[in-house]
Amino acid sequence: MRLQQRADEQAGNTIFWRLLGLAGLLLAAAPGSRAQQAPALPPLAMAPAPPRPTDFLSPAFHKERRERVREQLPPHGVAVLFAAPVRNRANDVNFIYHQNPDFYYLTGYDEPNAVLLLFKEPRTVGGQVGVTEALFTQPRSAAAEQWTGRRLGSAGAKAQLQLQFAADNKDFASAGIKWADFDQILFTELPADTRDDPRDPADLHNLVATFREQSGLPANYSADRTVVYKMLKRYGVSNAKDVTAYLNNLLKDLPGLAEDPSVRAYLAARTDAERQKAISPNPPSRYDGATLGEIMDELRAVKTPEELALLRRAVRISTAGQREVMRLLRPDMGEMEVQGLHEYVYRRYGAEFQGYPSIVGGGANACILHYEANDRLRLDNDLILMDCGAEYHGYTADVTRTVPPSGTFSPAQRQIYELVLAAQDAGIAACKPGADFQAPNKAAQEVVAAGLLKLGIIKKKEEFRLYFPHGTSHYLGLDVHDRGSYGPLKAGNVITVEPGIYIPAGAPCDPKWWNIGVRIEDDILITANGYENLSAEGPRTVADIEKTMAEPSALEAWKLPELK
Numbered sequence: 001m002r003l004q005q006r007a008d009e010q011a012g013n014t015i016f017w018r019l020l021g022l023a024g025l026l027l028a029a030a031p032g033s034r035a036q037q038a039p040a041l042p043p044l045a046m047a048p049a050p051p052r053p054t055d056f057l058s059p060a061f062h063k064e065r066r067e068r069v070r071e072q073l074p075p076h077g078v079a080v081l082f083a084a085p086v087r088n089r090a091n092d093v094n095f096i097y098h099q100n101p102d103f104y105y106l107t108g109y110d111e112p113n114a115v116l117l118l119f120k121e122p123r124t125v126g127g128q129v130g131v132t133e134a135l136f137t138q139p140r141s142a143a144a145e146q147w148t149g150r151r152l153g154s155a156g157a158k159a160q161l162q163l164q165f166a167a168d169n170k171d172f173a174s175a176g177i178k179w180a181d182f183d184q185i186l187f188t189e190l191p192a193d194t195r196d197d198p199r200d201p202a203d204l205h206n207l208v209a210t211f212r213e214q215s216g217l218p219a220n221y222s223a224d225r226t227v228v229y230k231m232l233k234r235y236g237v238s239n240a241k242d243v244t245a246y247l248n249n250l251l252k253d254l255p256g257l258a259e260d261p262s263v264r265a266y267l268a269a270r271t272d273a274e275r276q277k278a279i280s281p282n283p284p285s286r287y288d289g290a291t292l293g294e295i296m297d298e299l300r301a302v303k304t305p306e307e308l309a310l311l312r313r314a315v316r317i318s319t320a321g322q323r324e325v326m327r328l329l330r331p332d333m334g335e336m337e338v339q340g341l342h343e344y345v346y347r348r349y350g351a352e353f354q355g356y357p358s359i360v361g362g363g364a365n366a367c368i369l370h371y372e373a374n375d376r377l378r379l380d381n382d383l384i385l386m387d388c389g390a391e392y393h394g395y396t397a398d399v400t401r402t403v404p405p406s407g408t409f410s411p412a413q414r415q416i417y418e419l420v421l422a423a424q425d426a427g428i429a430a431c432k433p434g435a436d437f438q439a440p441n442k443a444a445q446e447v448v449a450a451g452l453l454k455l456g457i458i459k460k461k462e463e464f465r466l467y468f469p470h471g472t473s474h475y476l477g478l479d480v481h482d483r484g485s486y487g488p489l490k491a492g493n494v495i496t497v498e499p500g501i502y503i504p505a506g507a508p509c510d511p512k513w514w515n516i517g518v519r520i521e522d523d524i525l526i527t528a529n530g531y532e533n534l535s536a537e538g539p540r541t542v543a544d545i546e547k548t549m550a551e552p553s554a555l556e557a558w559k560l561p562e563l564k
């Protein structure tokens with residue numbers, strides 16, 4: 001790897017910055033220069049941090065969640081979770097760091113190069129007896145913190161995150177963990193896209209390598225296996241034909257997978273009973289990349305009150321963005337400006353980021369489901385689809401509104417819009433505890449199919465898929481497509497209901513429908529008796545949208561001059 005491609009883990013600086021620093025040093029050292037007598041700076045790391053928000057998930061929340069995982073571990077089991085890798089954007093610039101949501105959920109730790117172990121029975125770690133949870137973190141470093149920001153360090157993690165045991169990551173390899181004593185070693189995806197920093201002997205790359213080596217994980221165990229196990233468990237019996245075809249195809253790229261006992265047994269199975277046995281071997285395999293994911297699916301899908309407070313905040317901020325943009329929108333605006341307005345509102349209300357790249361597409365671009373370019377210059381009066389979600393302290397909203405930039409729907413736009421709205425109403429009405437996860441989807445599909453037939457856009461019912469090619473729902477939380485079992489709905493689930501109709505130019509229907517793309521997406525909390533629409537503050541009916549668009553905006557006067 002080229003040296004410039006990495007942020008310097010130790011000092012956070014790069015060749016470019018080092019050269020700048022060197023130039024400064026040479027100047028400062030020139031005879032007679034005043035800088036020569038300048039006192040040394042105290043390490044930033046030691047200075048008190050200015051105030052920051054305090055409404056994050058509490059250490060007690062994370063601790064309780066860890067206990068819930070431990071309860072479900074098998075006897076003599078251990079769960080191993082890794083922090084997310086730092087991902088490179090280009091040259092020496094990385095993407096903004098985003099923690100592995102499972103890791104965040106169980107720790108609150110928001111830095112890279114860390115590993116968490118949860119033990120079913122108390123163990124001895126780093127000489128400390130009776131340890132049930134151990135976090136290894138990146139160390140504090142005055143130099144690194146001057147360049148890239150504060151670190152919690154192991155002492156900080158232990159005190160502030162209330163971990164029973166925490167140590168620096170460099171001590172993971174020598175912590176004396178007796179891996180041979182575990183009957184089962186559970187993990188989720190092993191990070192596969194780590195980069196080894198040769199100057200940091202305990203970065204994520206090394207932590208994963210240490211785990212592989214000390215736990216005796218078979219050398220050909222790839223991260224893909226976790227995905228395969230998940231697929232086998234979820235669909236291996238109900239949809240054996242497709243899964244078998246998929247697996248056989250995968251084996252061409254991953255021949256090592258053929259040696260996996262579960263995969264081998266599954267492919268050799270001739271009956272569903274044999275397939276079931278292959279998927280759930282008895283005794284279970286020692287290295288288990290599937291079960292921990294299932295535990296996390298169940299836990300994360302049911303939101304606690306603390307999580308709901310943050311999720312509600314994220315959704316409210318997102319609907320505030322939708323409302324403000326509706327008031328500001330004009331046909332001469334471009335998609336990027338509209339995106340910027342949403343994201344400004346997010347920051348204004350303390351949401352650190354967006355939970356996924358904002359989708360802001362007008363007309364033809366509204367027909368691209370996960371459109372990200374957002375570079376159309378003038379919207380004119382093509383419907384603009386705005387699928388935008390604020391992320392507040394880790395929790396993301398996912399709200400879509402589709403509106404006419406002029407403030408008034410044309411007759412054709414209105415007909416499609418009202419059809420999607422009726423489909424969404426039907427989908428939302430199907431949300432209640434005990435309902436099949438697909439119930440909202442099925443209800444919305446029925447309405448869309450009947451409506452498209454009635455408008456003459458399709459000739460046969462099943463052709464609705466042409467214009468409504470996705471499902472309506474996914475779980476929502478720390479991930480926009482959050483963890484969950486996709487089983488029956490439960491109180492505490494938060495799911496989206498998001499039907500859409502997308503009719504690109506050239507579609508086999510009357511051209512008056514072309515370039516109309518509509519999605520309406522709301523965030524629905526399943527309650528004890530039914531549901532609550534968390535995003536109800538985002539205008540949704542034609543009347544409410546047109547009324548909101550006629551209102552003045554608080555940002556109206558905030559007109560930036562042209563850049564000549």
Ligand code: GLY
Binds near residue numbers: 356474480
């Ligand atoms: N924003 C992505 C989705 O709606 O699933």
Ligand code: MN
Binds near residue numbers: 498
């Ligand atoms: Mn969604």
Ligand code: MN
Binds near residue numbers: 388400521
């Ligand atoms: Mn969305």
